[in-house]
Amino acid sequence: xxxxxxxxxxxxxxxxxxxxxxxxxxxxxxxxxxxxxxxxxxxxxxxxxxxxxxxxxxxxxxxxxxxxxxxxxxxxxxxxxxxxxxxxxxxxxxxxxxxxxxxxxxxxxxxxxxxxxxxxxxxxxxxxxxxxxxxxxxxxxxxxxxxxxxxxxxxxxxxxxxxxxxxxxxxxxxxxxxxxxxxxxxxxxxxxxxxxxxxxxxxxxxxxxxxxxxxxxxxxxxxxxxxxxxxxxxxxxxxxxxxxxxxxxxxxxxxxxxxxxxxxxxxxxxxxxxxxxxxxxxxxxxxxxxxxxxxxxxxxxxxxxxxxxxxxxxxxxxxxxxxxxxxxxxxxxxxxxxxxxxxxxxxxxxxxxxxxxxxxxxxxxxxxxxxxxxxxxxxxxxxxxxxxxxxxxxxxxxxxxxxxxxxxxxxxxxxx
Numbered sequence: 001x002x003x004x005x006x007x008x009x010x011x012x013x014x015x016x017x018x019x020x021x022x023x024x025x026x027x028x029x030x031x032x033x034x035x036x037x038x039x040x041x042x043x044x045x046x047x048x049x050x051x052x053x054x055x056x057x058x059x060x061x062x063x064x065x066x067x068x069x070x071x072x073x074x075x076x077x078x079x080x081x082x083x084x085x086x087x088x089x090x091x092x093x094x095x096x097x098x099x100x101x102x103x104x105x106x107x108x109x110x111x112x113x114x115x116x117x118x119x120x121x122x123x124x125x126x127x128x129x130x131x132x133x134x135x136x137x138x139x140x141x142x143x144x145x146x147x148x149x150x151x152x153x154x155x156x157x158x159x160x161x162x163x164x165x166x167x168x169x170x171x172x173x174x175x176x177x178x179x180x181x182x183x184x185x186x187x188x189x190x191x192x193x194x195x196x197x198x199x200x201x202x203x204x205x206x207x208x209x210x211x212x213x214x215x216x217x218x219x220x221x222x223x224x225x226x227x228x229x230x231x232x233x234x235x236x237x238x239x240x241x242x243x244x245x246x247x248x249x250x251x252x253x254x255x256x257x258x259x260x261x262x263x264x265x266x267x268x269x270x271x272x273x274x275x276x277x278x279x280x281x282x283x284x285x286x287x288x289x290x291x292x293x294x295x296x297x298x299x300x301x302x303x304x305x306x307x308x309x310x311x312x313x314x315x316x317x318x319x320x321x322x323x324x325x326x327x328x329x330x331x332x333x334x335x336x337x338x339x340x341x342x343x344x345x346x347x348x349x350x351x352x353x354x355x356x357x358x359x360x361x362x363x364x365x366x367x368x369x370x371x372x373x374x375x376x377x378x379x380x381x382x383x384x385x386x387x388x389x390x391x392x393x394x395x396x397x398x399x400x401x402x403x404x405x406x407x408x409x410x411x412x413x414x415x416x
Contacts, residue, residue, distance in 0.1 A: 003027070010048050013196055014189035018181035022049065029176045030056035035128060037113075037173045038151040040180030043230030049178055050109035050149040059147055062106030065099055070115035077120050079136050088137020100133055100144045107147040113173065114154035114165055124148075125169045148173070183225040183232060190220050193229060197236035208246045210239060215250035223257055254396075377412040380405070384414070 003023050006012070012023070029036055030053045038046045047066065054064045072080050079089075083098030099108055110116075116124065127133050128148060132141050150173045159165035183190060191212065202209040212220070225231055235256045243252055379398065387393035395405040408414075 006052060010052055012045070012048055013193055014186055015192075016181060016186035016189055018179075019186060019189070022178050022180050023052070025176065025178050026052045027056060029053065029178075031058065033057075033147055035147075035173050035175045036149045036178060037156075037170075037176075038149065038178045038180060039156075040151075040153060041182045041226075041228055042153045043228035044180045044182055045229050046151045046153075046180050047109075047111065049180065050107065050151070053149055054107040054109075054147070057107070057147065059105060059107050063103045064107045064109070065103050066109040066111060067099055068111045070112035074117050077117060078123065081120065082123060082133045082135055084136035085138045088135075092137070095135075098133075098135065100127060100146055101142065103146050104144050105146075107149060110148065110150040112152060112154075113150040114152040114156060114159055118164075118166065121166045121169050125166065125172060128169075128172045183228040184223075187221055190225075190232065191217055193232055194220060194236055197233045198240055201237050201240040205241060207240065210236070210243075210246055210248050213247065213249050216248050216253045219250055219253045219257070373412075376408070377414065380408055380412065381414060 003020050006023055006027065007014075012019070026036075026049050036049075036053060038049050040046050050066065051064070054060060067081070069077065078084075079092075079096065079098065081098050081100055083096050083101055084092050086092055086095045110124075123133060127144065127146070131143050131145060133144065134141060154165075156165050156170050156174075160167045160170060183193075194212070195209075198210040201207075220232075227234070238256055239248060239252065245252070380394070383394040383397045384391070387397065391405055391409075392402055395402045398405065400408075
């Protein structure tokens, strides 16, 4: 069957190559009885693939059941899956058939399979290997002919390393793996999905569909979507119901997107996570500012070295006295504040006079620059003045949340 036909039949939207690959694998494995493990982040739509596999298999006329392993308490999971005998535990007033008995000759979908307790994993492994199982409280071996499809958003290799998942069960389930891509890796599908959801909600709530501005589309494309399709659908419904305007601008979109993880742009955070786990947001920002200042200072030292070695023309000093002054004020190093001993130096007398003139001022300049609290207060005041006291606009300009801005205003006693 064609991939496009499968998409239409099961309501799958998108043209991502990674998505098409996942559907193609599901089509190819469906006619067999091989166990399948579906992986991917929460909210990517993993639940559609067991249905595809079941409906395209010889078991399509048999029963299909989806079980959320994470939603069943540990004390009752064995009873739910394998059944129990009357009186086998407190509250077992009558015998009960489990899912593996009920779904004989059909397909069972074990969602969030990584949440299964270790003892239940042993029972599941036996079913996969021999088709045999025992009811809770019974010694009679029962047989079942069930196709197992499992799914998880957990890294099972890490779970195995941590002793939370059996390695033999992993390889038994993972006979054929299917990976469902995250929404941020299907960027071309984001706008298509949003428009489909908004059209569905417009019909459901009897209102005109939403229309996205170009800026709003850009924001949606650059957002990381940690909740994937489920989050996108949720936001489309919120906007459809709450907003009176049907033209959705960037300002409207921003109101519904969490401020954390809002960008899909790359950010170098691995080193900070390893070394600054105990630092708060402000401390990390300060550290980044200090590191940036150090890099700039190192660059200025290189420029000064070029000047001292005569690799910059002599007229440069007379034409750019303020630049020379700034360089020597910013670099706090005795090596660069004193005249070189080498007789071959081509540094002009005028240049030496500038160095001596501003050597004393350098220390005070650096001390002033290191007053980050003052700089922070000045930036907040400037942002508030620029946006005429509108705190939300000022917070966006500063790259902080409104709550953080309110706290800063109170901390620095700023009139706003």
